[in-house]
Amino acid sequence: MSAPDPQPAPAPAAASRAPEPDPRAPAVHYALGIDSGGSGVRIALGPVGPRGAPAAEPLTWHSPTPALVGERGIDAAGLLGQVLPAAQRLLRQAGTERVAAVCVGAAGMASLGDDLRAHLPAALADALGPRRLALAADGVTAYVGALGQRPGAVVAAGTGMIALGTGLGTSPGTGPGDDPHGGWRRVDGWGHLLGDCGGGAWIGRAGLEAAMRAHDGRAGGSQPLLSRLEATFGPPEHLPGLLYPRSDRPAVLASFAPEVGRCAATDPVAAAILHEAADHIARAAQAAFPHPPTTGQATHGEDAGALALTGGLFRMGAPLVDPVRRELARRLPGVPVTEAAGDPLAGALRVASALAADALRLPVDGELLQVF
Numbered sequence: 001m002s003a004p005d006p007q008p009a010p011a012p013a014a015a016s017r018a019p020e021p022d023p024r025a026p027a028v029h030y031a032l033g034i035d036s037g038g039s040g041v042r043i044a045l046g047p048v049g050p051r052g053a054p055a056a057e058p059l060t061w062h063s064p065t066p067a068l069v070g071e072r073g074i075d076a077a078g079l080l081g082q083v084l085p086a087a088q089r090l091l092r093q094a095g096t097e098r099v100a101a102v103c104v105g106a107a108g109m110a111s112l113g114d115d116l117r118a119h120l121p122a123a124l125a126d127a128l129g130p131r132r133l134a135l136a137a138d139g140v141t142a143y144v145g146a147l148g149q150r151p152g153a154v155v156a157a158g159t160g161m162i163a164l165g166t167g168l169g170t171s172p173g174t175g176p177g178d179d180p181h182g183g184w185r186r187v188d189g190w191g192h193l194l195g196d197c198g199g200g201a202w203i204g205r206a207g208l209e210a211a212m213r214a215h216d217g218r219a220g221g222s223q224p225l226l227s228r229l230e231a232t233f234g235p236p237e238h239l240p241g242l243l244y245p246r247s248d249r250p251a252v253l254a255s256f257a258p259e260v261g262r263c264a265a266t267d268p269v270a271a272a273i274l275h276e277a278a279d280h281i282a283r284a285a286q287a288a289f290p291h292p293p294t295t296g297q298a299t300h301g302e303d304a305g306a307l308a309l310t311g312g313l314f315r316m317g318a319p320l321v322d323p324v325r326r327e328l329a330r331r332l333p334g335v336p337v338t339e340a341a342g343d344p345l346a347g348a349l350r351v352a353s354a355l356a357a358d359a360l361r362l363p364v365d366g367e368l369l370q371v372f
Contacts, residue, residue, distance in 0.1 A: 029100035030091070031356045032128065033058075033349030034083055036074070036106040037138055038159070038251075040064040041082050044349045045090040048100060048356045054349055059093055061086040073112035076119035084127050091128075098129035100356035105141030105348040110367050113137075121372045132355040133372040138344050139164040139189065140362070140369050142310055145347030146340035149354065149361045152305030153185070153288040154340070155281055157313035159254040161199030162189030163281075166363055167290030167305070183363045187288040192250040198280030200254030200313045203320075206273045207260035208253070212236060222269035228259040257313065264319040275323045282327030289332060307332065310340035 031054070033044045046058030063082055068075040091097060102124050106113060113135065121133050142156040143164050153165030165185040192201040207222075211229040214221030215236040226236065232255075233239050246252055263270035285307055307328065314321055328337055342350075354360040355371065364371050 028096070029356050030094060030096055030098075031349060031352035032087060032090075032099045032102045032130070033141075033345055033347075033352050034087075034102065034104045035138070035141060035343075035345040035348050036067045036079060036104065037344070038066055038107060040066055041079065042345045043083060043086055043090065044345050045087070045094060045099070046349055046353070048353045051357065051359060054346075054353050058349055059090045060345075061090060067106070069108070069112060072115040074106055074108060074116050076115040076123070079106075079116070080120070080123050084123075087128060099352075100130060101132040101134070101352040102128060102130045103134040103136060103141070103348040103352035103355065105136045105138050105344055105351075107138040109135060109137040117370065132352075134351050134355055134360075135370045135372075136348070136351060137368045139186065140184070141344040141347035141351065143347065144350050144362070145342040145344050146308035146310045147306060147338075148341065148350060150306060151290055152307055152335075153285055153290070154308045154310060155285050155288075157199050157281065157309070157311040159200045159250050160189060160191065160196035161202070161281065161284065161311075161313075162196075163187040163284035163288035164368075165285075165288035165290050165305075168361055168363070184365055184368045185288045185290065186368065187284045192253065196250075198277040198284070200257040201250040202253075202280070203260050203273060203277050203313075204253035204256035206276070207256050207263075207270065208239070210269050210273065212239070220269065222263070222267055224263045224267040225260065225270060228263065229256070232256065232259065254313075258316060261316040261319040271319070274320050278320065278323035278327045281324050282331045285328060286331040289335065306336045306338050308338050308340045310343070 029048045030045055031048050035042045041063045043061045044058040046054045047056050048054070065082070067079040104116065104120060106116060109116065117135060120135065124130060124133060139156060139162050143154040146154045149168070151166060151168045153163055155161070155163045166183065188195045188197060190196065196202055207225050208229060210220065210222040211225040214223050214226040229236055229239070233242060243249060243252055260270045260273055264274050289307065290305055309324070325337060351360065351362070360371070362369060
């Protein structure tokens with residue numbers, strides 16, 4: 001059977017080719033956000049809007065392998081080995097070769113970030129060509145992801161718990177460097193041995209302690225929590241041998257926090273643990289909040305700031321969130337408690353986008369946030 005004679009292509013088909021770039025159109029600049037934490041490394045690449053906000057849904061990449069921590073803190077070479085090939089793939093996918101700005105947000109940046117500060121600026125500049133670079137603690141990127149560049153405070157609660165606030169220099173006639181409330185106000189986040197009060201590991205440890213009290217027949221024990229311990233870990237007397245040798249003890253402790261939440265509706269001991277956790281969280285938020293209102297004094301207006309709750313712990317829902325909101329209303333009257341707009345990766349991308357547009361308003365203190 002012979003093939004039919006070819007037909008002329010319809011006129012609209014000529015328009016299916018990619019249009020030639022308009023030399024009069026403004027250049028598209030890209031920003032890169034990097035989030036390094038205990039659950040892995042994530043990257044987001046997106047175009048920068050005219051006011052320094054991300055202009056479109058970003059391209060993303062994720063690895064479940066976290067950056068290594070050694071004698072020099074977070075290992076820069078290992079992180080770069082993950083980040084650079086992935087970032088270059090995203091750049092090719094976006095049809096560009098360079099980024100205008102990069103923000104790296106890392107858990108432990110303030111205390112374990114010496115190797116990152118020594119090696120990341122030059123390595124990222126050579127590979128990706130950014131004009132500006134920021135290194136930030138994950139608390140900062142969590143803050144920006146949740147609230148953007150607004151004054152207020154963010155409580156980030158997962159395995160641990162940290163509160164971070166800033167006034168962004170909101171006192172009349174001041175800037176972030178002049179206003180005592182304009183810099184970063186960090187509260188807790190000191191780890192499960194020294195703090196993280198009200199976080200997942202804290203709740204889990206308190207629940208396991210109450211279960212062991214019931215096992216021993218001591219006052220203050222909880223039989224429902226003992227039943228959950230046995231279902232989760234096995235015989236209670238074996239728990240120390242399972243827990244103490246683990247290098248990830250905080251995560252193991254935090255894994256029991258949901259069991260405390262499940263028991264809280266019918267077990268007064270579990271409910272009391274969550275109420276105490278809520279008190280710790282609210283106290284941290286009060287200490288971090290810029291210009292906190294005094295008891296009985298409500299704070300209103302955009303400059304007063306907002307408070308956001310973020311992190312996996314709050315997915316526990318009503319057993320924890322309800323007492324947290326009650327304590328916040330008592331300690332920070334009139335302060336709106338908002339839903340977090342985004343996560344730390346979104347915050348890293350927002351910081352990079354603001355840098356690219358010379359629109360960064362956050363306090364740059366050289367510890368929690370450093371700009372190159």
